[in-house]
Amino acid sequence: MLLALLPEIERDRRWASIVEQRGPAVRDELKWALENRYAVSSGELDEGVWACSVPVPTIGRRPTVLSLAGPAARITEEARHTAITALQEYAIRIQRAISSYSL
Template sequence: MSEQNVSAVERALMILDAFTDQDADLSLKDLSERTGMYKSTLSRLAGTLESRGFLMISGRGRYRLGPALWRLGSIYRRSFRMDDIVRPHLAALVEESGETASFYVPEGSNRLCLFRENSSRSLRHHLEEGAILPTDRGAAGHVIRAWGNGIDDRALEVLQAGFAQSDGERDPDISAIAVPVLDRHKQMLGVLTLSGPASRFTSEVRLKALALLQSHALDCGRSLSA
């Protein structure tokens, strides 16, 4: 990103920071006084922020914070709540199964590893939180597609079974099993997954771990829906 673009971002953030609890709506003159920017610059930046939902403009020509900030704030608050609820389940799954436990959420057409608890074993499936992976490969990806917009035979099969397995689909040495975490309305909140080396985490071992995974997914979904 060029210095010019960085400067534009900083100025846009200054505009958003100008609003307070006491001053929920501001005129262009108010914004100019608080940010030290020319009205022409403010008008251009405010127009961009408005087009993206970060600002709203009233019929009186006064600006207010827009709905995009509410959406981001909701994600921010929810992520902390999810963290407190999901991480203990991941830790318990690792302790009870010996394999790596993860919590994935949809991210556009991909999936995001939101939370992760790696196995303590020296031979393990290691992945960093924040990793973006495809949904056409891997157990968690198949679950996300099945409970999202997947309509192929594999998605229908996963929906009927209530879980998905993968063996060397994304990484030839890794196997996994995944189940959806659903809210009280049966809407998907995320996916709980156990993964490990294919040589150890065989189909037989994965199926033995299924009940454990489903139990944690049920408790996790209830807590997140409370």
């Protein structure tokens, strides 16, 4: 999710090593993540771990995400959906709190 939120120039700079590791389909994954405002992975970094990440909307700041990870075998589809929805709600709450302190 964080990579998807980076400005295109910065994302392209990091692109070569990512495509080398994960293949060209990652571009479609990033597009999907931006459109749906969340990204998930299962066993991508650590075997048996499910994770999700949502953007925290910020204006004029570096991209920020809120993430959750846990054992994939213990997280049902319903719990995954609930986790994504909860993270999206908390991201909005964080954004509101941040914007109330902006000058």
